[in-house]
Structures are given as structure tokens and as C-alpha cells.
Amino acid sequence: MQTDSISEFSPTPLDAIDARVAERLLSAALASGGGHADLFFEYHSGCDVAFEEGRVRTVGRGIVLGLGVRVLAGDATGYAYTEELSEARMLEAAHTAGQIASSGGAWAPVAIAARTLPSFYPVPELSLSRPGEDKVALLRRADAAARAYDPHVVRVEAGFVEGVAEVLVVSSDGVMARDRQPMVRLAVSAVAEAGGKRQSGRSGTAKRRGLDLFAEAGATPEHHGREAARMAIAMFDAVDAPAGPMEVVLAPGESGILLHEAVGHGLEADFNRKQTSNYSGQMGQKVASELCTVVDDATLMHARGSINVDDEGCVAGRNLLIDKGVLVGYIQDRISARHFGVRPTGNGRRESFRHHPLPRMTNTLLCAGQDAPEDIIASVSRGVYAKRFAGGQVNISNGDFVFALTESYLIEDGKLGAPLRGVNLIGNGPEVLRRVTMVGHDFDLSDGTWTCGKSGQSVPVGIGTPTVKIAQITVGGTRTP
Amino acid sequence: MKSEGRADAKSCQDLAEHMLSLALGAGADGAEVLVRDGAELRVKVRLGEPELVEEAGHRGLGLRVLKDERVAVTYTSDFDARAMRAFAEASLDLCRLAEPDPFAALPNREDMARTFPELDLWDESVLSIDVAFALGWTKAGEAAARAHDRRVTNSDGASLSRAVGASGFASSAGFSGSYRGSHVSFVVEPVCDDAEGKKRNGYHYTAGRFVSSLLAAEAVGVEAARRTVAKLGARKVATCQVPAVFSPEAGRSLLAQFAGVISGGAVWRKSTYLAEREGSRVASPLVTIVDDPLLPRAPGSRPFDGEGLAVRPNVVVSEGVLRTFLCDVYAARKLGRTSTASAGRRVGGGPHVTTSNFILRPGKSSVAQVRDVPRGLYVTDLMGFGFNPVTGDFSQGVVGFWIENGERAFPVSEVTISANFDDLWQGIDAIADDLDTRASVQCPTFRVARVTVAGL
Numbered sequence: 001m002q003t004d005s006i007s008e009f010s011p012t013p014l015d016a017i018d019a020r021v022a023e024r025l026l027s028a029a030l031a032s033g034g035g036h037a038d039l040f041f042e043y044h045s046g047c048d049v050a051f052e053e054g055r056v057r058t059v060g061r062g063i064v065l066g067l068g069v070r071v072l073a074g075d076a077t078g079y080a081y082t083e084e085l086s087e088a089r090m091l092e093a094a095h096t097a098g099q100i101a102s103s104g105g106a107w108a109p110v111a112i113a114a115r116t117l118p119s120f121y122p123v124p125e126l127s128l129s130r131p132g133e134d135k136v137a138l139l140r141r142a143d144a145a146a147r148a149y150d151p152h153v154v155r156v157e158a159g160f161v162e163g164v165a166e167v168l169v170v171s172s173d174g175v176m177a178r179d180r181q182p183m184v185r186l187a188v189s190a191v192a193e194a195g196g197k198r199q200s201g202r203s204g205t206a207k208r209r210g211l212d213l214f215a216e217a218g219a220t221p222e223h224h225g226r227e228a229a230r231m232a233i234a235m236f237d238a239v240d241a242p243a244g245p246m247e248v249v250l251a252p253g254e255s256g257i258l259l260h261e262a263v264g265h266g267l268e269a270d271f272n273r274k275q276t277s278n279y280s281g282q283m284g285q286k287v288a289s290e291l292c293t294v295v296d297d298a299t300l301m302h303a304r305g306s307i308n309v310d311d312e313g314c315v316a317g318r319n320l321l322i323d324k325g326v327l328v329g330y331i332q333d334r335i336s337a338r339h340f341g342v343r344p345t346g347n348g349r350r351e352s353f354r355h356h357p358l359p360r361m362t363n364t365l366l367c368a369g370q371d372a373p374e375d376i377i378a379s380v381s382r383g384v385y386a387k388r389f390a391g392g393q394v395n396i397s398n399g400d401f402v403f404a405l406t407e408s409y410l411i412e413d414g415k416l417g418a419p420l421r422g423v424n425l426i427g428n429g430p431e432v433l434r435r436v437t438m439v440g441h442d443f444d445l446s447d448g449t450w451t452c453g454k455s456g457q458s459v460p461v462g463i464g465t466p467t468v469k470i471a472q473i474t475v476g477g478t479r480t481p
Numbered sequence: 482m483k484s485e486g487r488a489d490a491k492s493c494q495d496l497a498e499h500m501l502s503l504a505l506g507a508g509a510d511g512a513e514v515l516v517r518d519g520a521e522l523r524v525k526v527r528l529g530e531p532e533l534v535e536e537a538g539h540r541g542l543g544l545r546v547l548k549d550e551r552v553a554v555t556y557t558s559d560f561d562a563r564a565m566r567a568f569a570e571a572s573l574d575l576c577r578l579a580e581p582d583p584f585a586a587l588p589n590r591e592d593m594a595r596t597f598p599e600l601d602l603w604d605e606s607v608l609s610i611d612v613a614f615a616l617g618w619t620k621a622g623e624a625a626a627r628a629h630d631r632r633v634t635n636s637d638g639a640s641l642s643r644a645v646g647a648s649g650f651a652s653s654a655g656f657s658g659s660y661r662g663s664h665v666s667f668v669v670e671p672v673c674d675d676a677e678g679k680k681r682n683g684y685h686y687t688a689g690r691f692v693s694s695l696l697a698a699e700a701v702g703v704e705a706a707r708r709t710v711a712k713l714g715a716r717k718v719a720t721c722q723v724p725a726v727f728s729p730e731a732g733r734s735l736l737a738q739f740a741g742v743i744s745g746g747a748v749w750r751k752s753t754y755l756a757e758r759e760g761s762r763v764a765s766p767l768v769t770i771v772d773d774p775l776l777p778r779a780p781g782s783r784p785f786d787g788e789g790l791a792v793r794p795n796v797v798v799s800e801g802v803l804r805t806f807l808c809d810v811y812a813a814r815k816l817g818r819t820s821t822a823s824a825g826r827r828v829g830g831g832p833h834v835t836t837s838n839f840i841l842r843p844g845k846s847s848v849a850q851v852r853d854v855p856r857g858l859y860v861t862d863l864m865g866f867g868f869n870p871v872t873g874d875f876s877q878g879v880v881g882f883w884i885e886n887g888e889r890a891f892p893v894s895e896v897t898i899s900a901n902f903d904d905l906w907q908g909i910d911a912i913a914d915d916l917d918t919r920a921s922v923q924c925p926t927f928r929v930a931r932v933t934v935a936g937l
Contacts, residue, residue: 055581056578057552058579060556061553061575063557076530080537081539096536100531100534155751198754235872243934244935245937276635277680278679280678354539393864397682398681399679401878406869423867424899426897474936474937476867476877477933477935480722480933
């Protein structure tokens with residue numbers, strides 16, 4: 001059952017789960033019929049440290065353990081979970097999930113074999129095994145850097161969160177996959193005060209790494225402390241944002257949130273199977289400018305959205321979604337892949353054992369183009385340069401999406417001008433992607449702390465893009481022309 | 482506790498008391514324990530067929546321990562006797578990593594709740610909703626939506642969720658108590674095909690602590706269909722400055738954001754534009770906002786707060802004047818005052834300021850009167866995260882209707898509204914009498930004199 005990628009993992013309650021136990025549970029789950037069942041065991045251990053006003057304010061620690069059982073009968077899902085891994089409780093959950101099925105013969109057990117997994121996030125030493133003082137030291141450094149950046153910085157909050165999920169998936173088609181999924185996260189926010197006004201800024205990073213991450217340039221606590229302070233100070237000069245349609249240039253990196261909202265969600269196969277997405281029935285058609293090639297890539301080393309295996313036991317991968325403007329693939333889970341008659345793409349993810357899997361993004365990226373970023377900015381006579389984002393939202397059915405800018409600048413005569421107050425951009429997914437007129441050669445993967453929500457479930461994701469020019473999108477400011 | 486998911490309040494309280502004694506035995510100066518136990522059933526039907534049946538019981542324990550003014554917050558779902566003892570010791574151990582915080586302390590003994598008001602939060606009949614009953618209900622609701630209008634061409638389904646839960650809380654400041662509650666909700670989500678491959682989705686829902694308080698499945702379906710079909714042909718409007726009328730659903734999300742900027746936690750952190758504004762005008766004189774945990778059967782009611790304090794209604798804004806920030810014990814100490822008994826508590830985290838039933842008091846106008854503007858935007862849904870609580874800058878995507886001479890002229894989408902949040906609340910010039918009591922943040926229809934609409 002053990003694979004190379006977890007050989008150094010310490011014993012957990014999941015070690016007691018072997019193929020024989022799994023077989024009994026799967027038999028119980030499929031006792032009333034049903035085409036497929038899977039077991040999702042999870043053991044999550046996490047710790048968090050909150051630092052503010054120059055001291056460690058609280059320390060938190062928690063352990064969550066449980067089993068989720070799913071039974072598929074046609075397109076219908078039966079789901080149950082338990083937090084107690086006694087055989088009686090697990091069998092009860094299996095029976096409950098199995099209620100969905102009412103026809104078909106009982107399951108004929110198949111040989112359960114461990115699946116060998118890739119290793120996209122080997123960690124030499126888990127941060128959880130490091131002393132707490134090391135984490136406090138990181139926070140102290142971030143706090144000091146933010147305060148040192150400018151005397152107007154009056155408040156700093158720094159937080160460190162770490163966790164390791166050990167997951168074990170066993171499915172009725174004989175697949176058993178076990179993965180260890182670490183995550184560390186550092187986030188800093190700063191408030192600055194000047195002339196009776198206040199501004200705030202934030203910066204952070206989250207990756208599937210150990211503490212060694214924070215020794216790297218661009219990931220140090222000092223970097224994030226300074227960056228949070230810089231944003232807060234920069235915003236004192238902010239002017240009211242314009243309102244109405246304009247040219248917009250997206251900075252490389254976290255502008256990828258536009259991809260996530262404008263196309264990512266709409267290409268999730270559950271919506272397309274149900275014909276409720278504005279991309280339904282458009283496979284093979286042109287849905288974006290030919291400058292746009294979009295992939296969902298779970299294989300980026302240590303990235304926040306990377307997974308070795310999805311939560312249905314399918315090996316994750318790099319999946320092409322849009323090829324030079326043409327829709328070529330959906331983000332699939334098991335149910336949808338069967339519906340479309342394609343192989344699962346390894347995107348069946350869930351928040352925890354308390355949730356059933358859904359087609360979800362991993363790291364969603366717009367591939368690099370040919371243009372020099374400075375040429376892209378220089379080509380704009382009057383527009384907005386979008387640099388940092390708070391988040392976005394999309395309406396799947398019609399493709400309308402918004403995303404909130406927390407740091408952006410006016411562009412006038414090809415040059416960056418004054419910073420703008422917080423503002424939203426609003427557009428329609430396919431319309432905006434058809435208006436992509438320049439794509440930079442400067443692809444960047446955001447190292448931010450992105451979390452995607454869908455149907456009440458949160459999963460960590462990655463985003464990335466080069467510099468991009470959109471010929472026209474509505475800027476939701478207050479200043480009318 | 483023998484088994485999870487039975488919403489047995491007494492056994493939650495017993496377990497909380499037991500863990501409290503373990504924590505104190507392990508050397509804590511003070512401790513609080515929350516135990517939650519509950520069960521949920523969710524059934525979803527789509528196009529007449531079952532899509533999801535989800536059923537589970539869950540329980541968890543959250544512990545906050547103090548030692549030499551140092552705080553650790555821990556949680557577990559392992560109730561094995563040996564594991565609980567080890568958990569108490571490990572939690573104490575974790576305190577060493579925190580640093581002394583003179584503001585970190587349990588409430589004063591004399592402030593703890595002594596009597597528990599009967600709030601009528603439990604409906605036994607919620608438990609009688611089984612899978613078969615839920616399937617019948619959801620099928621009826623979805624079918625009603627599809628039958629109501631032939632333009633309803635598709636469906637995101639109909640879902641029924643029921644939840645029961647119990648909380649037991651024990652504090653070394655001299656408190657032990659428990660309560661239980663039930664909740665049911667039902668939603669129908671039709672989909673229509675519109676031009677250019679676009680679809681329009683909509684929803685309507687009913688919810689409450691009592692099964693008897695729910696609207697009939699068919700009525701919810703018909704209203705959902707009506708709301709969805711009304712969005713067909715939605716378009717952008719030209720960028721302009723006009724009055725905006727917010728439906729109770731859209732207004733609710735503005736009110737929830739307002740709850741964030743009057744939270745004592747945001748005030749001492751200087752992360753709200755209202756930090757220095759207590760006692761001053763922060764909204765139109767038409768605006769009165771209360772946070773009332775004592776409303777019988779209401780979704781946000783609670784007999785004691787997350788630190789065991791006796792709760793009471795708090796008038797937050799009275800005729801436009803900010804009367805008080807909402808505080809838990811920590812925020813109150815930071816601000817040199819007493820708690821408003823507004824602490825919430827989750828198993829996975831320490832106390833923090835929360836609202837209970839946060840209500841914008843309804844006005845006397847009819848909805849038609851509030852909507853009666855020559856031209857304006859009627860907002861039914863807000864989208865996105867465009868709110869900065871530190872500066873009050875506000876910009877969000879909206880969906881709704883254009884208003885001409887007080888009537889809905891045509892549906893609108895893909896536009897934003899922007900304003901400073903302070904101007905928005907000060908600019909409210911009409912409030913209707915149609916308070917929506919389905920959720921714990923409760924709002925009537927209201928109008929803001931002027932916002933910027935960005936579109937074409």
C-alpha cells in the first residue's frame with residue numbers, strides 16, 4: 001500500500017486500513033446495487049500561529065480524521081461519512097451511502113491494487129515536525145519588515161498556517177491510492193495611517209512545501225512584510241477609478257484569476273454535462289482569441305493547486321482546455337468523463353471526507369505569447385493596468401464574471417499613472433477572451449494563497465498568466481466620463 | 482457520548498464539562514470547551530431524478546486554554562478517553578509557544594449567563610424528514626418550476642437540506658450550558674436558454690427552524706421560475722449615476738458587510754472606516770439596525786454567547802447614529818468597555834465577534850413606493866468581493882432590472898455599481914416594509930439616492 005512518495009510518513013490511523021477492510025466496506029456500500037463505490041479516508045493534522053501587535057496572540061492545533069463513502073447509481077450520488085473509524089461506524093456509513101441504489105446485483109470483489117503515484121510535492125522535512133519557535137521567528141521577521149518599510153505603518157498582522165492531509169482512496173474498480181498532501185501558508189496584512197486616513201495592504205504565499213520555502217528570494221517573510229506595507233502606502237495616492245468600458249492590461253501572475261473565472265469554471269464538466277454552462281455544446285468551437293491557450297496543470301512542482309492523485313483515485317495531469325482559441329477539453333471528474341465517453345482528467349476533488357467530489361480546477365494557466373510586456377503597456381492610450389486582486393466570481397450560466405482589483409493604475413499615453421482606488425472589472429467570459437489582443441512572453445505563476453469555492457466546498461488552487469491586453473472590458477469605478 | 486449525530490444537548494454539555502476538568506487538571510489557569518454534535522440530510526433532485534442523497538452525523542470538540550496569559554486553541558473529534566487526556570495536555574503544551582497577552586482572559590464570573598431564555602429553536606418534526614419524503618418534496622418543487630413556464634428549459638435542480646445540532650459549552654469562569662436547534666431549507670434553481678448560447682439561472686428558497694414555517698414546495702418552484710424567466714434578454718446599460726433599489730436578498734449582502742465594519746475586532750485592529758465614528762451619524766436617519774439573539778424561532782437566535790455570557794438585543798444604529806460596536810470579551814477589553822455578548826464560537830477556532838439576528842428595521846413604505854423613481858437600477862443580486870472595509874471603497878457586479886417611472890423596464894446584467902460605503906448608507910432615502918426573515922441577516926427592500934453604474 002505504501003508508495004515511494006510517502007515512505008517517510010509517520011504512522012497514522014489510516015495504517016489500519018488495508019485491502020480486506022476496504023473490500024468489506026465496498027461490499028456493504030454496493031449491497032443494493034449501484035455501479036461504483038469509493039472510500040475516501042482522510043487524516044488531516046494542522047497548526048496555526050497568529051501574530052499581531054508584536055506578539056504571538058494565539059496558537060492553534062487540530063486533527064481531523066474520517067471516512068467518506070460514495071455510491072454511484074447512474075448519475076445519482078449517495079454519500080455518507082463518519083468521523084469514527086470503528087468497523088461498525090464505517091459499515092453504517094457504507095450502508096447509508098448505498099441507499100441510493102435499488103437495482104443491480106451485488107458487487108463481485110476485484111483485486112485491490114495500490115496505484116503508483118507521481119510525486120509533485122516531495123518535502124524533505126514537514127513543517128509540522130519543526131519546532132513552533134521556527135514559525136514564530138518567520139512571523140516576527142515579517143512583522144519587523146512591514147514596520148521598517150515606512151513609519152506610517154501602524155498595524156501588522158502575520159499568520160502562519162500549516163497542514164498535512166494524508167488521503168487514501170479505494171474504489172470498487174480495484175484502485176487504491178494513498179497520498180500525502182502538505183501545505184504551508186504565510187500571510188501578512190498591514191494598515192498604514194497618514195493625515196487621518198487609513199489604507200491597507202496584504203501579501204502572502206501558500207505552497208506544498210516545508211519551511212525551506214521561506215528561505216527563497218521572493219518568498220521570505222521580509223518580502224511579504226514589505227510588500228503588504230508597500231501596497232498600503234502606495235494606496236494613499238490612489239484616485240477614484242473611472243467607470244465604463246476601457247482597455248485593460250493584466251499584470252503577469254495573479255491576473256490568472258481572470259482565466260479561473262472567465263473560462264475555468266465554465267469548463268467544469270458537471271455544468272456542461274447538465275447543459276447549464278454558457279460553454280455547453282461548444283466543444284471544437286472557437287471560444288477565445290487565437291492568442292489564448294489555456295491549460296489546467298496539476299503537475300507543477302510544489303504549486304498550491306498541484307495534486308498527485310485526485311480524490312477519486314485518478315492520477316492528475318496537465319490538461320489542455322483551450323488550444324489557440326479553440327475549446328478542446330473540459331475539466332472532468334469520474335461521472336462526467338463517463339457521460340462524455342472520455343478518460344477522467346484527474347480533476348475530481350473535494351474539500352474533505354465530509355464532501356463528495358466535483359470537477360475542480362488545479363492550477364489554471366494562460367500560456368505565454370510573443371509580445372514584450374512593455375510594448376503591451378505602451379500600446380494603450382487610456383486604460384487600466386491591473387496588478388493585484390482580491391478575488392472573483394462568475395455566473396456559470398451566462399458567463400458574466402467580476403474580479404476585484406486591490407492594486408491598479410491608470411495608463412495614459414502608454415505609461416503607468418496614478419494608482420486607483422479598489423475597483424471591480426466586469427465582463428462576459430467568451431466576449432472578453434475574444435478581445436484578448438496581445439499576450440506577453442512573461443508567463444508567471446502566482447504564489448498567492450488562492451482558494452476556490454464551489455457548491456460550498458473550498459479547495460486550494462493555483463493561477464498564472466503572462467501580461468495580457470484586453471481591448472475592452474467594463475471598469476466599475478465611480479468616475480463617470 | 483455514545484454516538485454522533487443525535488443532537489443530544491445534555492451529552493454535549495457533559496463532555497464539555499469533562500474536558501474542562503481535564504484541562505484544569507493538566508494545569509490550565511482557565512479553559513473553555515465547546516462540543517457540537519449534529520446530523521444532516523441533503524437531497525437533490527434534477528430533471529425529476531435523484532442526483533444526490535447525502536447523510537451524515539458529525540461531532541467535534543474545541544478547547545481554549547489559558548496559562549500565564551498565554552492562549553492556545555485546539556480541536557479534535559477523537560473522544561477516546563486516553564486521547565482526550567492527551568489532547569488536554571498537548572493543548573496546554575501549545576500555550577508555551579504563545580506570548581503573554583494581558584487582554585486574553587475569560588469573562589468575569591458575574592457576567593456569565595445564569596438563566597437560559599426559551600427560544601423555541603427545536604422542531605422535533607425536522608427529524609421525521611427522511612429520504613423518501615425529501616425526494617417527494619424536491620420533485621414537486623422542481624416540477625412546479627418547469628411546468629410554470631415553457632421557457633424554463635433546464636434545471637440546476639431542487640434541494641432540501643435538514644440539519645439538527647446541539648452545542649454544549651463549559652467555562653472555568655463559571656458556566657455550563659447547552660442547547661439544540663433544527664433547521665430546514667429548500668431551494669429550486671431553474672435554468673432558461675437565452676440568445677447567443679447564454680443561459681439564465683435563478684432561484685427561490687424557503688428556510689426556517691420549523692418544518693411548518695416553510696412555503697409549499699410548489700410555491701417555491703413557481704416563484705423560482707418567475708424570477709428566472711424575468712432575466713431573459715438581460716443587457717448592459719450605459720454608464721450613469723442613478724438611484725439604486727436593493728431587493729431584500731441583495732440588501733442582505735450589504736448589511737452583512739456592514740456587520741463587518743461595526744465589529745469590535747475590526748475597530749481595535751483599525752481595519753474599519755468606522756473605527757472613530759461611534760456616537761456619530763453613519764447612515765441615513767431612516768436606518769435603525771439591531772442585533773437580536775432573543776427572537777423566538779429565528780435562525781440566528783442563541784440563549785448564550787460563545788463565551789457563555791447572557792445575551793441581549795443590541796441597538797447598533799439608531800436613526801442613523803452608530804450606538805455601539807459589537808464586542809466579544811477580548812475586543813471589549815481592547816476598547817476599554819464591556820462585552821456586548823456578541824461572541825461566536827466554532828469548534829475549530831476561538832471566540833470572535835459575530836452577529837446573531839442582524840436586522841435592518843423595516844420602514845413604512847410599500848415596495849412600489851420605494852421603487853418609484855423616474856429612472857434607476859433595481860438590484861436583485863450582487864457579485865464579487867469589491868469591498869475594502871478600511872477605506873469603505875465599494876464596487877460590485879450586479880444583476881437586476883432597469884426602472885422607468887417606477888416600473889421594471891427590462892432585465893440588466895454585466896454592470897457594476899460603485900460608491901463609498903459611507904455615502905451608500907448615508908444615502909438611503911427609502912426603506913420598505915417587506916422584511917425578509919428567512920436568514921439571520923435580515924433586510925427589507927431599500928433605496929440609495931445615487932450610485933455609479935458602470936456598463937456600456
